[in-house]
Amino acid sequence: MIDFYYWPTPNGWKVAIMLEECGLDYRVIPVNIGRGEQFKPEFLAISPNNRMPAIVDHDMDGEPLPIFESGAILMHLAEKTGRFMPTDPRGRKEIREWLFWQVGNLGPMAGQVSHFVNYASGEHPYAAERYNNEYNRCLGVLERRLEERExxxxxxxxxxDMAAWPWVLIAKPLGQNLEEFPNVRRWRQDVKERPAVQAGVDLGKEYRRQAPPDEEERKILFSQNSRTGHDS
Structure with a gap:
């Protein structure tokens, strides 16, 4: 059994998709980021960076194994199940490259675009343009990568693919038109049609935000630093 600490975001979706693809037994433990539940000591003991997703794998020799950071979780589950990761050295090298590219480039750039689109629209035009351009550049990287491969x-x-796809799923709400990226558009649709992907994205949809955050939620979400980013 795997405890899955989750809130419906693109980072959460990619682990949900992997759990569904592998048919692993898991239970969802929602961590409401708008209420500050990510700063509770019991969650920080699992995820020191106070971010979702995180898991605790109970199907281990010895003590249960806590893992935070979505990329590390995906690699653990791939190694655990022997699925969705090549076994040859070159293939594993490429998996690591593209997984780290997502967690270091595509995800952070799209996340910053999302912030300015959803929470600070029109407030900081230079920053919004900067991150929009970087997100667009990342889509171009994907487009070239997918030119000769499925x-x-x-x-x-x-x-x-599981790592990158959620950040492309949300391209339209982020103001990015995929018409200039036909390979990305084809790949996005192919992955979207997988039943496990649909189940992963639907997981916890009842928790999705229905209204803009109030002032207290904004403080919890966006005003943390090294002194405030913990349970008080």
């Missing part, structure tokens, strides 16, 4: 690492669907 998925990010050859012709096999992998954790690299």
């Amino acid at each position: 998925y990010l690492v050859g012709d096999d669907y992998s954790i690299a």
